[in-house]
Amino acid sequence: MVDGETVEALTGDTVMTMLLLRGRDLRGFEFGDERRAGFCLIGVCQDCWVRRADGTPLRACTTLIEPGMALVTRGTENA
Ligand code: FES
Numbered sequence: 001m002v003d004g005e006t007v008e009a010l011t012g013d014t015v016m017t018m019l020l021l022r023g024r025d026l027r028g029f030e031f032g033d034e035r036r037a038g039f040c041l042i043g044v045c046q047d048c049w050v051r052r053a054d055g056t057p058l059r060a061c062t063t064l065i066e067p068g069m070a071l072v073t074r075g076t077e078n079a
Contacts, residue, residue: 001053001070009065016041016048016060019073026050026060027073 001007002019009018016038019026025035026048038048041061048060053070 003072003074013065014061015050015058015063015065015069015071018065019050019060024073028075 002024007018007022013021016026020037025037027036027050028034029036036047038061039045040047043059043062046059049057050060051057051072053072
């Protein structure tokens, strides 16, 4: 689930590819209203942090999707 919505993913998808290929962004920008989509895609820039539903942060570009995973991408900008 992403932000309470059921989504499908393929084996081998990262969190980032799953979100972006389904037309979603990754997270909010800390300094404005814009939404972010990551930058480097290789685990360097730190621009793709999202959270599990329990609040644990994860880097979307280097984290593989797991069955039953629940993610939050909204309202975490100041967390
Ligand atoms: S997109 Fe740069 S660390 Fe994930």
